Amino acid sequence: MKIAAVTGAAGGMGRAICHQLCTDGVHVIGLDLDADGLDEVVAELGSSFTAMSVDLTRPDAMSQTFADIRSAHGGLDALVNNAGTCLMSDFPNIPADELDKQMAINFSSAFHCCQQAVPMMLERKGIKKIVNISSNGAYNFDVFDPPHYRASKAAMDTLTKDLARRYARDKICVDSLAPAMTETPLFGVLTEDVLQQAIDAMPHGQAMQPEQIAAWVSFLISPAGDISSGNVIILNQGRDVR
Numbered sequence: 001m002k003i004a005a006v007t008g009a010a011g012g013m014g015r016a017i018c019h020q021l022c023t024d025g026v027h028v029i030g031l032d033l034d035a036d037g038l039d040e041v042v043a044e045l046g047s048s049f050t051a052m053s054v055d056l057t058r059p060d061a062m063s064q065t066f067a068d069i070r071s072a073h074g075g076l077d078a079l080v081n082n083a084g085t086c087l088m089s090d091f092p093n094i095p096a097d098e099l100d101k102q103m104a105i106n107f108s109s110a111f112h113c114c115q116q117a118v119p120m121m122l123e124r125k126g127i128k129k130i131v132n133i134s135s136n137g138a139y140n141f142d143v144f145d146p147p148h149y150r151a152s153k154a155a156m157d158t159l160t161k162d163l164a165r166r167y168a169r170d171k172i173c174v175d176s177l178a179p180a181m182t183e184t185p186l187f188g189v190l191t192e193d194v195l196q197q198a199i200d201a202m203p204h205g206q207a208m209q210p211e212q213i214a215a216w217v218s219f220l221i222s223p224a225g226d227i228s229s230g231n232v233i234i235l236n237q238g239r240d241v242r
Helices: 012-023 035-048 059-073 096-121 147-166 185-189 192-200 210-221 223-227
Strands: 003-007 027-032 049-053 078-081 128-133 172-179 232-235
Touching: 003 012, 003 059, 003 096, 012 027, 012 035, 012 078, 012 210, 027 035, 027 059, 035 049, 049 059, 059 096, 078 096, 078 210, 096 128, 096 147, 128 147, 128 210, 147 172, 147 232, 172 210, 172 223, 210 223, 210 232
Parallel strands: 003 027, 003 078, 027 049, 078 128, 128 172, 172 232
Antiparallel strands: none
16 A cells, blocks of 8 residues: 655645545655644545644654655655645735745755654655645736745645656656645635635636546556656646636
């Protein structure tokens, strides 16, 4: 059985990804600071899901967590860096600590997870997978996303490309998914008028659903995704075609 770690597993997108991968027959290890939310996912998924409550912004905690994964499961076949948030102060009035927090949650957590996961993947047979959940906001500058959020996701995509090339011969595939408006609890950080404007800009006139993004994660982790690496896959209903 394949072993996959999913960060931000207690959130809206994370839960959808965990459900999909468990349905695919993967044993999922969910990482999140929200212990109560993880307990809910355990109740939903049972023995196919292992919950590990951890602060993803602490490198020392991540090191211990991945050591525990190695000890309990013998290794790791896939990593989904899904944890993220969007802090909404706008430029130039972005406090220094908010910039640091934004980068820590969205980028540094993924960087440290990859640091821990790659050595474990090198010991596994077959083709291993890293899927980074980026954002269309890294490329579409017509929408509301603040610059520190965009920068954190663009940094994640640069990491995707670097690791994909660096570990290609080691059979570790690394890709980013960059969704546009997707209906998750993050909608709560937006005012109603800003949210409606963003949804109206989507060609289908509606936000995408977490389950749709989870299906793309499933595809990339499946054997069909073995030939994809180093790609940033834009999911936005064709909104930004030029």
